[in-house]
Amino acid sequence: MNARIRASDGDRERAVTALNQAFSQGQLDYAEFDERTRQIWATKYQDELLEPLADLFPDPLRVFSERTPAVRPGHAPQTRPSHLQVTGEPGGDSFSFAVMGGSERTGDWLCAPTHTSLAIMGGTEVDLREARLGARETVINAVAIMGGIEIVVPEDVHIVSDGVGIMGGFGVSDDKSVTLRREDIPAGAPVIRFRGVALMGGVGVTRKARGAK
Incomplete structure (x- = not known):
């Protein structure tokens, strides 16, 4: 047997x-x-x-x-659209923080379904454009106290922002590289939900094309 x-x-x-x-x-x-x-x-x-x-x-x-077909020399692999980012893998990074310093999560990394980013008199960067997502809906809790948090998302995901700014700013903007209007994003695309507070600091969420600097 x-x-x-x-x-x-x-x-x-x-x-x-x-x-x-x-x-x-x-x-x-x-x-x-x-x-x-x-x-x-x-x-x-x-x-x-x-x-x-x-x-x-x-x-x-x-x-x-x-x-899997090999990549031809001189030809970089194409970046994956947002629905391919949802892998459902368990685990993932659930916390990033900076206290009087800086930290970043960029490139190919696994983001947990809920990720908390904290910046106290420092700055954090969370780039989700090439990240693997553990769930179709991802919640980012962002807390900036006299600091700054920069979050970059691909242009083909839905964004829900529930954050507030207290003597600070908490907002969503589009980079000049964006070519997809928010109303044209497919109904079934992944959802990134932002919650938190910016106290005498700032939380900025930027829609940006993959590969854009």
Whole structure:
């Protein structure tokens, strides 16, 4: 009797990539995508990864046998649209802070469904354009006390801002690189919700195109 083989993170990532493909082609709605992504990351054995893909692909096993195409020299990989950023991975960074100094979260990093950023007489930068998101809706709690917090989000996500400024500012703006109007963002796109307070400080949320400086 053959023993069951345990799944690796690479196996799970390939399964999630396949789900992303199915989602982008309209085979799944957001609720189904989120549910199946969580199911994949909770799997223990390789054979369990086939069930979430069974009604999406004629032969789900091929998902794990095909290799990701190599990037041609001189050609950088394309940045992923916002729905591909939602990986459903567990864990992630849930806290960033700066006290009389600075800190940043940029590039490819895993953001927890709830992330708190605190700046006291210092500054923090949270860039979500290339981040992996643990959930379709991400909550950012931003507290700036005589300091500043700069948050950068991709232009193709929904933004909900519930923050307040007390002798300070808490606002959302568009960078000159933005080409997508907020009203044109797809209804099923990820949601970034901002909460918190700026006390004699500032919290700035900027929509910016991926790759823009």
